[in-house]
Amino acid sequence: MSGKELLIEIGCEEIPADWVAGLAKGFETAVAEGLDRERLSAETIGSCCTPRRLVVHGAGIPESQPDQVREVLGPPWRVARDEGGRWSRAAAGFARKQGIEEADFDERLQPVETSRGQYLGVRQVAPGKPAIRILPGILEDALRAVPLPKAMNWDASIGEKAFAFARPIRWIAALLGEEVISFRIEVNGGAPVVAGNRSYGHRSRTAVDGEVPGASFSVASLRSLTEGLRRRFVVLDGEERKGRLLEALGRCENEAGESAEVGDAADVHKDLVEYPGAVLGRFPNEFLSLPKEIRDTVLIHHQKYFPFPTKPLFVAVTNLPDDPEGHVRRGAGRVVVARLRDARFFWDEDRKVPLAETRPRLAGVVFHRQLGSFSEKADRMEDLAAWIAASTGADAAAASHAAGLSKCDLTGNLVGEFASLQGLAGGLLLREEGVPETVWRAVYDHYRPAGLDGDLPRDPEGAAVSLADRADTLAGLFLAGEEPSGSGDPFALRRAALSIIRVLRDAPADYPEPRNGWPSPEALLNRALDGYHPGDAVRAVVAGKLAAFVNDRLPHAFVGPSTPRGVVNAVLATRDWSHAVADTWQRIRDLATAVISGDYATLAEASRRVRRILPPEIREGRGAGLRRKLLAEAAEQQLCDRLEEVEAEVERRFAESSYFPAFQALATLSPSIATFFDDVLVMAEDPAVRANRLALLARLDALFSEVGDLGQIEASAS
Amino acid sequence: MTFQDLIARLTGYWADQGAVVAQPYDMEMGAGTMHPETFFRVLGKTPWKVVYVQPSRRPADGRYGENPNRLYKHHQLQLILKPSPQDIQDLYLESLAACGVDASRHDLRFEEDNWAAPTLGAWGVGWQVVLDGLEISQFTYFQQAGGIELAPISVEITYGLERLAMYLQDVDDVYDLEWTRGVDYRTVRLVDEQQSSRYAFEEADTAVLSRNFDEAIAEGARLIKGGLVLPGYEQCLRASHLFNLLDSRGAVSVSDRPTRILAVRRLATAAANGYLDGP
Numbered sequence: 003m004s005g006k007e008l009l010i011e012i013g014c015e016e017i018p019a020d021w022v023a024g025l026a027k028g029f030e031t032a033v034a035e036g037l038d039r040e041r042l043s044a045e046t047i048g049s050c051c052t053p054r055r056l057v058v059h060g061a062g063i064p065e066s067q068p069d070q071v072r073e074v075l076g077p078p079w080r081v082a083r084d085e086g087g088r089w090s091r092a093a094a095g096f097a098r099k100q101g102i103e104e105a106d107f108d109e110r111l112q113p114v115e116t117s118r119g120q121y122l123g124v125r126q127v128a129p130g131k132p133a134i135r136i137l138p139g140i141l142e143d144a145l146r147a148v149p150l151p152k153a154m155n156w157d158a159s160i161g162e163k164a165f166a167f168a169r170p171i172r173w174i175a176a177l178l179g180e181e182v183i184s185f186r187i188e189v190n191g192g193a194p195v196v197a198g199n200r201s202y203g204h205r206s207r208t209a210v211d212g213e214v215p216g217a218s219f220s221v222a223s224l225r226s227l228t229e230g231l232r233r234r235f236v237v238l239d240g241e242e243r244k245g246r247l248l249e250a251l252g253r254c255e256n257e258a259g260e261s262a263e264v265g266d267a268a269d270v271h272k273d274l275v276e277y278p279g280a281v282l283g284r285f286p287n288e289f290l291s292l293p294k295e296i297r298d299t300v301l302i303h304h305q306k307y308f309p310f311p312t313k314p315l316f317v318a319v320t321n322l323p324d325d326p327e328g329h330v331r332r333g334a335g336r337v338v339v340a341r342l343r344d345a346r347f348f349w350d351e352d353r354k355v356p357l358a359e360t361r362p363r364l365a366g367v368v369f370h371r372q373l374g375s376f377s378e379k380a381d382r383m384e385d386l387a388a389w390i391a392a393s394t395g396a397d398a399a400a401a402s403h404a405a406g407l408s409k410c411d412l413t414g415n416l417v418g419e420f421a422s423l424q425g426l427a428g429g430l431l432l433r434e435e436g437v438p439e440t441v442w443r444a445v446y447d448h449y450r451p452a453g454l455d456g457d458l459p460r461d462p463e464g465a466a467v468s469l470a471d472r473a474d475t476l477a478g479l480f481l482a483g484e485e486p487s488g489s490g491d492p493f494a495l496r497r498a499a500l501s502i503i504r505v506l507r508d509a510p511a512d513y514p515e516p517r518n519g520w521p522s523p524e525a526l527l528n529r530a531l532d533g534y535h536p537g538d539a540v541r542a543v544v545a546g547k548l549a550a551f552v553n554d555r556l557p558h559a560f561v562g563p564s565t566p567r568g569v570v571n572a573v574l575a576t577r578d579w580s581h582a583v584a585d586t587w588q589r590i591r592d593l594a595t596a597v598i599s600g601d602y603a604t605l606a607e608a609s610r611r612v613r614r615i616l617p618p619e620i621r622e623g624r625g626a627g628l629r630r631k632l633l634a635e636a637a638e639q640q641l642c643d644r645l646e647e648v649e650a651e652v653e654r655r656f657a658e659s660s661y662f663p664a665f666q667a668l669a670t671l672s673p674s675i676a677t678f679f680d681d682v683l684v685m686a687e688d689p690a691v692r693a694n695r696l697a698l699l700a701r702l703d704a705l706f707s708e709v710g711d712l713g714q715i716e717a718s719a720s
Numbered sequence: 721m722t723f724q725d726l727i728a729r730l731t732g733y734w735a736d737q738g739a740v741v742a743q744p745y746d747m748e749m750g751a752g753t754m755h756p757e758t759f760f761r762v763l764g765k766t767p768w769k770v771v772y773v774q775p776s777r778r779p780a781d782g783r784y785g786e787n788p789n790r791l792y793k794h795h796q797l798q799l800i801l802k803p804s805p806q807d808i809q810d811l812y813l814e815s816l817a818a819c820g821v822d823a824s825r826h827d828l829r830f831e832e833d834n835w836a837a838p839t840l841g842a843w844g845v846g847w848q849v850v851l852d853g854l855e856i857s858q859f860t861y862f863q864q865a866g867g868i869e870l871a872p873i874s875v876e877i878t879y880g881l882e883r884l885a886m887y888l889q890d891v892d893d894v895y896d897l898e899w900t901r902g903v904d905y906r907t908v909r910l911v912d913e914q915q916s917s918r919y920a921f922e923e924a925d926t927a928v929l930s931r932n933f934d935e936a937i938a939e940g941a942r943l944i945k946g947g948l949v950l951p952g953y954e955q956c957l958r959a960s961h962l963f964n965l966l967d968s969r970g971a972v973s974v975s976d977r978p979t980r981i982l983a984v985r986r987l988a989t990a991a992a993n994g995y996l997d998g999p
Binding site: 326329333 | 767787788789790803804805806809810813823824825826827828829830831832834845847851852853854861863869870871872873887892
């Protein structure tokens with residue numbers, strides 16, 4: 003590999019853990035773009051990071067830009083020479099301006115052909131600049147281009163221009179080969195941060211003999227940086243940190259004799275530390291009587307520790323390889339006990355009064371200033387949940403009971419302290435009181451699902467409360483004129499709509515009993531609007547907005563790896579919020595499967611073609627005037643026969659909601675359709691024959707329309 | 721290390737760094753940030769270094785002296801350095817070392833924690849400093865105060881003194897802290913906690929508090945308008961504390977809340993602007 007190695011380390015005060023990786027990637031991209039722009043492209047480029055540093059490294063950077071040759075045009079060629087054949091004054095003036103001596107005129111002045119005719123021109127060679135002189139500019143542009151979730155001012159500037167960053171930058175190592183890139187950040191009222199060839203390791207640990215922790219050391223390359231850091235308790239590579247973290251966690255799990263509940267938290271934790279370790283902490287057995295949800299909230303959300311399924315233990319990730327004196331283990335244990343003690347205090351306080359008796363307090367909690375309090379919301383949800391449950395055949399009384407109590411925990415101590423426990427807290431309190439399982443679980447689950455992801459409520463009654471809550475919120479906030487605009491969605495209404503669609507999509511499959519229908523989004527939201535008693539005119543406007551809002555979100559709930567966009571669009575051409583979501587979903591999945599096995603490319607093409615040919619009024623006739631005896635050619639007769647068979651089959655299958663066989667049957671039309679278009683001239687001279695052929699196509703189109711708009715299916719999907 | 725030794729060590733450390741040692745402000749407040757030595761000094765261009773202890777009242781956190789971790793009134797040691805020195809994190813770690821915390825034996829983290837005080841029109845970015853899982857300090861680069869963009873940027877470090885002392889003394893109950901040799905925290909503070917909690921949760925007359933709040937807002941606005949910025953700001957402090965008392969009594973309705981917060985913020989903003997306009 004030719005060229006030089008580029009190494010840039012931006013040393014920062016601790017960058018927020020969930021930004022680190024994104025910032026490093028953004029910095030790498032910006033540096034790469036800068037190099038490309040300056041014709042100094044790296045052969046390879048990469049990045050790595052810890053909470054205290056963003057590192058970009060490149061290999062094969064050219065030592066200087068290639069020379070740039072360009073043609074500079076002067077006056078038209080016809081005025082370049084005077085009558086005596088010598089260079090004219092115009093030509094000489096131009097040449098001198100280009101820095102050409104008179105002696106060189108004949109050699110350097112040349113005619114150049116352009117689209118506007120012949121011109122006098124010179125070839126100028128701009129010699130490429132050395133990379134080391136270009137890099138400061140690239141570095142500045144790249145630092146300014148790093149996308150920051152939130153920028154902070156720290157009295158810094160580059161050049162004359164103020165410079166904000168994620169956190170203050172404290173050192174910069176910047177090398178091209180062995181040469182330091184000349185770069186500095188001015189700090190108002192302090193010394194500038196000047197790029198050099200030194201880095202810093204862990205603040206308080208080092209394995210280098212005779213070196214004070216936190217002292218700087220010199221670097222010459224990515225390799226020497228990586229190794230220098232490793233000896234100073236910093237692992238530069240994020241994946242390696244994650245690996246070490248999981249190893250340390252594994253040792254704790256061995257000691258505990260149980261697996262910790264980690265989820266995907268290791269990904270965030272690896273960017274909270276530079277040298278991960280883990281310690282096993284313990285809390286007294288007495289706290290095992292506290293509901294696990296509450297314990298876990300303390301451990302996970304407040305302390306970022308990992309809980310265990312049954313044992314009074316937890317794992318704390320540390321920024322140290324070890325804990326020889328047990329300081330960390332004891333300290334973490336003490337904090338956890340204090341927190342758990344607080345949580346138990348709140349839990350005990352909340353249990354003193356039955357949840358139902360706290361319901362009047364909801365009158366003091368505003369839902370929305372135009373829409374009243376949560377007390378009124380709970381009243382509306384009772385009715386709505388009962389209606390939903392009744393229409394599906396679930397336990398309407400239980401759903402209504404749960405809906406009425408679902409918001410009571412908002413005034414309790416637990417939710418006041420741990421907001422993420424809303425719903426769960428109410429459910430747990432009701433469980434303690436001994437209310438029926440259907441009721442407490444419906445309260446516990448009613449914030450599920452969070453949009454398109456996550457579990458549904460465990461029971462249909464819980465789904466009814468979840469739907470009632472979201473539908474009431476959507477209807478109310480649209481009535482209050484709070485519909486989302488652009489990127490602004492402060493009430494998370496998009497997610498509310500997706501949650502509704504998701505529940506209605508999956509409910510029939512998730513809850514095999516009862517078997518009655520779940521409402522369409524339209525029916526649900528209209529019922530929710532009823533709860534607010536709007537005037538007719540307002541109601542019509544808001545219902546229209548809700549229809550558009552929900553219809554816009556439907557594709558999000560359907561497009562997936564096995565249900566391509568074209569298939570979804572094909573079905574949604576004739577299905578919207580007024581239809582049962584689960585049924586639409588069944589059609590989409592069945593069509594996607596049929597498209598894989600059957601010849602839908604021909605059908606899609608035919609559908610597009612037929613719609614191009616057919617005048618609207620004939621299309622609307624759906625082939626009503628088709629006369630069999632006017633079908634003269636074999637191909638059209640055959641298509642007609644096959645069409646009748648398939649129509650009957652599709653009708654029969656649709657009647658039993660068994661879409662896949664219907665879609666398969668449809669695909670069997672492909673050969674007949676292909677032959678028809680090959681053999682038959684639709685636009686026959688005889689008007690009666692032509693009209694009849696168009697009627698045949700209209701009938702075909704009518705059958706296609708039963709499925710949707712087949713023309714939307716992409717060729718690649720078939 | 722006793723509680724008062726801790727205060728002396730930290731104060732002494734920052735005094736050695738050139739900070740003015742100020743005294744607690746002689747009014748009720750929820751946090752050391754509200755002390756005029758912070759609120760006004762971070763405004764404008766004049767460099768400043770100051771350190772002080774501020775007893776901080778949070779009526780809603782009162783627990784009648786029965787909770788080992790929560791207090792109606794706790795103590796913050798507050799530091800402001802303007803502009804912020806480039807080695808501020810190292811200086812901070814040294815200050816802990818001065819109290820006997822050997823960072824190489826402990827897990828010490830700077831975890832993102834941005835700070836905002838809506839009533840002061842102030843916000844900043846920074847961290848909570850976590851020592852073996854315990855939050856011991858708030859570390860903030862002020863970006864705005866009194867609704868005004870700041871330059872130069874001040875750094876504010878707030879040490880939670882009770883927590884840090886509990887850690888250093890290895891006690892689980894704040895009342896067991898040794899204030900000085902032979903005198904515990906209980907002896908110095910318990911009665912205050914019991915009576916203040918009873919006052920905040922049971923006895924405070926909300927009608928009086930509400931009236932006092934309105935009076936403080938009006939009086940503060942009048943004073944600031946007349947150029948008496950500091951006395952006007954003191955009324956803002958009063959109003960803020962009265963709001964917290966009302967809140968702990970559950971006497972701030974949801975619709976009331978934004979209105980009252982806005983009233984306090986207006987006063988704080990007016991005071992900040994008045995300070996910058998003044999001599």
